[in-house]
Amino acid sequence: RLFSTVIVKTQNPAIMRTVLDKSGLPHLLSLLSSPHLVMLNQAVLPLCLLFTLDPLPSNLYTQVTPEVVTKILGILEIKKPADGYRMVHENVLKLLTVMIGCKNDQT
Numbered sequence: 689r690l691f692s693t694v695i696v697k698t699q700n701p702a703i704m705r706t707v708l709d710k711s712g713l714p715h716l717l718s719l720l721s722s723p724h725l726v727m728l729n730q731a732v733l734p735l736c737l738l739f740t741l742d743p744l745p746s747n748l749y750t751q752v753t754p755e756v757v758t759k760i761l762g763i764l765e766i767k768k769p770a771d772g773y774r775m776v777h778e779n780v781l782k783l784l785t786v787m788i789g790c791k792n793d794q795t
Contacts, residue, residue: 689719689727689730691707691712691715691716691734692716692719692730692731692733692734693730694707695707695716695733695734695737695738696733696734696737699737701741704734704737704738704741705741705745708738708745708747708748709745713738713747713748713751714751716731716734716735717731717751717752717756719731720756720759720760720763721759725766725769725772725773725776726772728763728766728776729775729776729779732760732763732776732779732780732783733779735752735760735783736779736782736783736786739783739786739787739790740786740790744790752787757787760780760783760784761780763776763777763780764777764780764781
């Protein structure tokens, strides 16, 4: 969760690259296994920012596997609690949009 907070609060490309270089991505991706919406959102938001890096770091596109994308898509199936899932759904849709439009020859 610390890596998530650092990325989201700073939105600094150099810091984002440092987190990736220091093996922070697996920790962020592990948040996708949580049943809690807050934790899921803490995974999705920094991923949105990481996918805006240009060029896209190689470890990002190698570690965000089809299984990870399936977990991200699975968040859209969550419908409860009613007061929280909409915001997370919106952030997942933003992430998917950023992933589709990312600037990298490898994706």
